[in-house]
Amino acid sequence: MTKVYLTRNFPGEGMERLKKHFEVAGNFSWLAPRREELLRQLEDTEVLFTYNDVIDSGLLDAAPRLKLIVDHWGGGAVDREAAAGHGITIARVPESYGWIVNGVADLVWGMMINAGRRFQECSRFIRDGRFSHSEQSNHLLLGQGLHGRTLGILGAGRIGRAVAARAGGFGMNLIYYDIAANEEIEGMGARLVGKEELFACSDYLTVHLSDVDENRHFIGEQELDQMKEDAILINTARGRMIDERALVKALQEKKIGGAALEVYEFEPEVSKEFFGMPNVLLLPHMGGALLRERSYIFSCMVDACMEFYHIS
Amino acid sequence: MKKYKLLVTRFFPGDAIDLLRDSCEVTECGQIGKLPKEELMALAADKEILVISEDTVDREVIDAAPKLKVIADIWGKARNVDREYCAEKHIAVFTSPITLKWINYSEVEHALMLLMAVTRRLLEADAFVRAGRFVEPEQANRDMLGTGLHGKQLGIIGGTHWSGDEMVQRARAFGMEVRYWDQARGEAMEEFGAVYTDFDELLAVSDFIILMANGCDGYILDRPQFDRMKRGAFLVNVTSGRFIHEAELVEALKDGRLAGAGLDKFEKEPEADPELIKLNNVVLTPHSDGALLEERSRIYLSVVTQIMEWMKNEKREGRVI
Numbered sequence: 228m229t230k231v232y233l234t235r236n237f238p239g240e241g242m243e244r245l246k247k248h249f250e251v252a253g254n255f256s257w258l259a260p261r262r263e264e265l266l267r268q269l270e271d272t273e274v275l276f277t278y279n280d281v282i283d284s285g286l287l288d289a290a291p292r293l294k295l296i297v298d299h300w301g302g303g304a305v306d307r308e309a310a311a312g313h314g315i316t317i318a319r320v321p322e323s324y325g326w327i328v329n330g331v332a333d334l335v336w337g338m339m340i341n342a343g344r345r346f347q348e349c350s351r352f353i354r355d356g357r358f359s360h361s362e363q364s365n366h367l368l369l370g371q372g373l374h375g376r377t378l379g380i381l382g383a384g385r386i387g388r389a390v391a392a393r394a395g396g397f398g399m400n401l402i403y404y405d406i407a408a409n410e411e412i413e414g415m416g417a418r419l420v421g422k423e424e425l426f427a428c429s430d431y432l433t434v435h436l437s438d439v440d441e442n443r444h445f446i447g448e449q450e451l452d453q454m455k456e457d458a459i460l461i462n463t464a465r466g467r468m469i470d471e472r473a474l475v476k477a478l479q480e481k482k483i484g485g486a487a488l489e490v491y492e493f494e495p496e497v498s499k500e501f502f503g504m505p506n507v508l509l510l511p512h513m514g515g516a517l518l519r520e521r522s523y524i525f526s527c528m529v530d531a532c533m534e535f536y537h538i539s
Numbered sequence: 540m541k542k543y544k545l546l547v548t549r550f551f552p553g554d555a556i557d558l559l560r561d562s563c564e565v566t567e568c569g570q571i572g573k574l575p576k577e578e579l580m581a582l583a584a585d586k587e588i589l590v591i592s593e594d595t596v597d598r599e600v601i602d603a604a605p606k607l608k609v610i611a612d613i614w615g616k617a618r619n620v621d622r623e624y625c626a627e628k629h630i631a632v633f634t635s636p637i638t639l640k641w642i643n644y645s646e647v648e649h650a651l652m653l654l655m656a657v658t659r660r661l662l663e664a665d666a667f668v669r670a671g672r673f674v675e676p677e678q679a680n681r682d683m684l685g686t687g688l689h690g691k692q693l694g695i696i697g698g699t700h701w702s703g704d705e706m707v708q709r710a711r712a713f714g715m716e717v718r719y720w721d722q723a724r725g726e727a728m729e730e731f732g733a734v735y736t737d738f739d740e741l742l743a744v745s746d747f748i749i750l751m752a753n754g755c756d757g758y759i760l761d762r763p764q765f766d767r768m769k770r771g772a773f774l775v776n777v778t779s780g781r782f783i784h785e786a787e788l789v790e791a792l793k794d795g796r797l798a799g800a801g802l803d804k805f806e807k808e809p810e811a812d813p814e815l816i817k818l819n820n821v822v823l824t825p826h827s828d829g830a831l832l833e834e835r836s837r838i839y840l841s842v843v844t845q846i847m848e849w850m851k852n853e854k855r856e857g858r859v860i
Contacts, residue, residue, distance in 0.1 A: 236681055257677040329689035333713065337655030344652055349824040350662055354816055357825075358809045362571040364827030365835065366550050372831050374644040396708030396731075398644065495673045502669050509668040510661065513679035517687045521680065 230292075231274040231532065234260050237299070239522025241529040248538055249274070262286075269293065274532055277302070284309035295535050297528045318531035320524060324385075331463055331514035332389035338487035338508060339378075339431050342459045344370040348505050371430070371457060371484075374398040379429030380417060381445075382464070383409035387435035391415040402428060426453040433461040436468050444470040451477035457484035463514050466490040475500045478507065489514060543850070544606070545588040548574050551613050553836025555843040556590070562850055563588065576600070583607065588846060595619040601628060609633065609849055611842040633845040641834045643702040649828035650749050650777045651709060653801025656822045657773055658747070659685040663819060686746070686773070686798070689714040694745030695733065696759060697752035697778070699725035706751060707731040718745065742767040750776040750783070758784045765791035771798040777828045780804035789814040792821060803828045 231245060233253030245251055252268060254260035259280055260268075269275070269290035275282070279300040287293065287309045296305055297318040305317055341347070349368050352358060378394060380387045380403040387403065391412050394401055401417040403409070404425040413419065425432070432454065436442040446460070447470040454460070460483055462469055471492035477483055478500075485506035491497050494512065501507045515521075533539070545563040547556060550571050559565060566582065568574060573594050574582070580603040583589055587608045589596065593615030601607060601624055610620055611633040625632050656662060664683050667673060693715045695703060703719065704727035710717050711732045718736040719728055729735065742748070742764060752759055760774070761784035768774075774797055776783055785806040791797045792815075799820035805811045808826065815821055 238681075238684060257675055257681045326687070326689075329714065330687050333655065333688045334659055336713070337652075337659050337661060340648055340652040341656055341661055344649065344827070344830075346652060346656055346661065346822075346824065347665055349827050350822060353811060353823045353825050358811070360571055361808060361826045363809075364825050364830040365552060366571050368825070368827050369552050369830050369832035369835070370827075371833060372641070372645050372648050374641065374648070393712045395712035396705065397648070397712075494676055495678075497668055497673060508661070508665055510664045511668050511673040511679045511683060512676045513659070513664060513683050513685070516659075516679040516684050518684040520687060521684070 229273045229536070230271055231276060232268045232272040233276040234265070234280050235276075235278040235299075237276065237278075237521070237525040237528070238518055239525045241522065241525040244526075245529050245532070248533065248536070274535075276528060276532075277305070279304050282306060282310075287313055287315065290315075295532065297531050299524055299528065316535065318528070318535065320527045320531060326517065326520040326524070327515040328385050328389050330517045330520065331386050332393060334489065334510075334514050335386075335390050335433050335461055335463055336393055338461050338463070338489070338510070339433070339459065340373065342461070342485050342487040342506070342508050343372060343376075343431065345506070347508060351505075371459075373431075376400070376430035377402060377428050379403070379420075379425045379432040380412070380435060381425065381432065382435035382437065383412040383417075384435055384437060386463070387433075388412050388415070390433060390435065391417050422450075423453060426450050427455070429458055430455060431459050431461065434464045434468055436464055438465045443467045444473075446470065446474075448473040448476070451482050454483050456481065459484055460486045461488075462486075463489045466492040466494050471498050474498075478504055543587045543608075544585055545590065546582055546586045547590040548579060548582075548594050549592050551592055551835070551839050552832055553839040555836065555840040558840075558843055559846060562847075580604070590842070590846075591615070591620075593619060597621050598624050601625065601630070609846060611846055613839055613842050631849055633842050633849070635838045635841045637838050637841050641831070642829050643705060645831055645834070646777050646828045647702050647705045647709060649803060649824070650706065650751075650775050650801075653775045653777070653803065653822055653824065654747055654749065654773065655688070657775070657799040657801040657820065658688065660820075662822055688747075691715055691746040692744055693717045694736070694741040694748045695719040695728070696738075696741070696748060696750050697721050698728055698733075699723055700753035701751070703728045703733070703751055704731055706749065707733040715747075739767055743769060745769060745772060747773045747775065750774070750778055752778050752782050755782060758782060760784065760788070762787040762791070765796055768796065770796060773797065773799045773801070775801040777803045780806045780808050785812045785815065788812075789818070792818055 228250040231249040231251050236255040266289050273292045274295045277298045282305040284306050293315050295316050302317045345368055377400040383403050383405040402420045403417045408419050445468045475498050487508040489510040542564045545565050547567040550569050580600055583604040587606050589610045592613045598621050607630050609631045616634045617632050693710050698719050699721040703725050707717050707728045708731045717733040718741055719733045720738045720741045759782040801822045803824045
């Protein structure tokens with residue numbers, strides 16, 4: 228049987244279908260396989276399922292039976308020239324990023340609403356057995372809503388725009404900052420403002436800057452000082468955009484109201500000081516952790532493989 | 540100048556009362572429930588101003604407070620105050636003019652909060668990081684997979700009596716398809732894109748069910764309804780806990796019929812079924828869908844300013860003691 232090697236664990240029913248027609252081997256982990264392991268497997272692998280792994284000419288030269296590469300993210304890290312030279316096809320899978328944009332945008336809103344309304348504390352209150360009167364939360368767990376508040380979007384890229392698109396109906400005042408005006412986000416009701424206004428006026432500030440060196444520590448002590456005392460800062464972009472030491476200090480000094488983080492400057496290291504802060508929501512980089520969507524992509528990867536071998 | 544003796548009968552959020560500390564000798568009761576009648580009468584005996592929150596101030600209480608000049612009901616629209624007797628006794632009655640529309644928005648936001656918390660497993664995820672288990676950026680894609688909202692089917696049970704249209708608006712902005720069932724059609728909901736659907740069909744096709752029922756006798760959701768729901772669906776409730784058979788909900792969650800639930804109210808509130816609390820795929824909040832500081836503070840302020848106006852008038856008309 229034709230051997231398929233998977234460099235990662237992929238979710239969904241696609242696996243069953245694959246196993247029916249192919250000999251399936253894999254590295255069923257979230258960590259990339261070590262190069263030695265990959266080389267060993269490539270000796271007799273005909274189809275390689277990858278997850279943005281770097282597949283260089285060295286690996287391709289050591290893969291005599293390899294005919295097809297199917298990458299979850301479109302194969303951007305495969306040496307295409309070398310692949311072509313060996314007559315290896317790189318399969319196409321459907322639009323690789325649309326689903327994740329929605330996934331992250333949904334999560335941003337989840338983080339906003341949850342942080343504002345003190346979800347973690349409310350939850351713990353019940354689980355600790357403290358809930359004894361319906362009116363308690365109106366005394367001990369008062370939070371802030373969204374209606375009438377200002378949402379500041381830092382960066383009008385795809386995800387920033389997807390976040391803005393979901394604001395419809397929440398009655399929020401939308402402002403954004405970017406180096407250039409963006410017609411699309413303005414069409415959703417967002418107003419372009421200067422940096423200072425963004426930090427000074429946002430009740431909720433969500434970071435969606437592009438991952439370039441200039442944006443490292445875009446938010447530091449100065450910016451945090453400018454923010455409202457009960458503002459909530461959300462980061463799902465890249466950890467290094469916020470000076471994490473400055474953020475810890477700002478939270479300790481109550482310069483801002485709270486934070487919801489999905490990424491960290493020294494990921495996966497998380498500043499220990501956050502652990503004792505009930506007003507900080509800590510998530511493990513999960514904007515794209517969607518079962519149905521990933522299962523679907525894997526299913527399409529399997530389809531591509533079946534199509535290549537003319538199996539219906 | 541002599542200070543007015545003022546009693547605040549129970550806790551209310553915000554610092555508005557501080558504005559009265561110069562002109563009033565303020566006695567504040569800090570408990571969240573209402574005072575027992577005898578206690579209220581005893582405390583009110585020498586007071587001129589009573590700041591209440593839905594408390595009952597009937598003839599008996601008024602008679603026990605001969606110096607009473609003002610009653611300000613922060614939350615209750617003075618529903619439980621004998622206004623006629625107050626008029627007879629020349630006692631001014633103030634209530635807050637602020638409408639409670641913000642509560643509707645709050646309840647809808649809260650329901651969506653619960654939905655997002657349970658579908659994206661925020662409680663588990665936060666615990667995961669705090670337990671030091673986050674060691675590799677790709678982990679969540681294996682260990683914390685959740686459910687997105689875009690393109691999914693939301694089913695609203697109820698909604699025509701309050702806020703259904705607010706829910707539909709927000710849900711549509713997330714790219715969800717929305718269907719609803721209620722005892723009558725909801726024009727406003729349909730205008731925003733919700734499709735009226737037969738009750739059983741609603742249960743069968745919805746990825747998420749949000750309960751927005753108003754009045755109803757008995758359970759809206761118990762085992763037979765859970766069995767009709769799509770396997771792996773999520774349920775959210777911010778309306779009354781009596782609409783859901785809690786023990787049977789626990790069973791439906793345990794056997795995987797439902798993938799998760801988010802609840803702000805309980806059948807035997809404030810007791811939540813202990814089995815419910817044990818479940819990982821359940822998010823619970825303690826009746827906190829209206830717990831907003833700024834909005835409540837504003838309401839407190841709106842009655843305090845009326846008291847201040849009254850005091851100004853008293854002074855102007857030479858009635859200050």
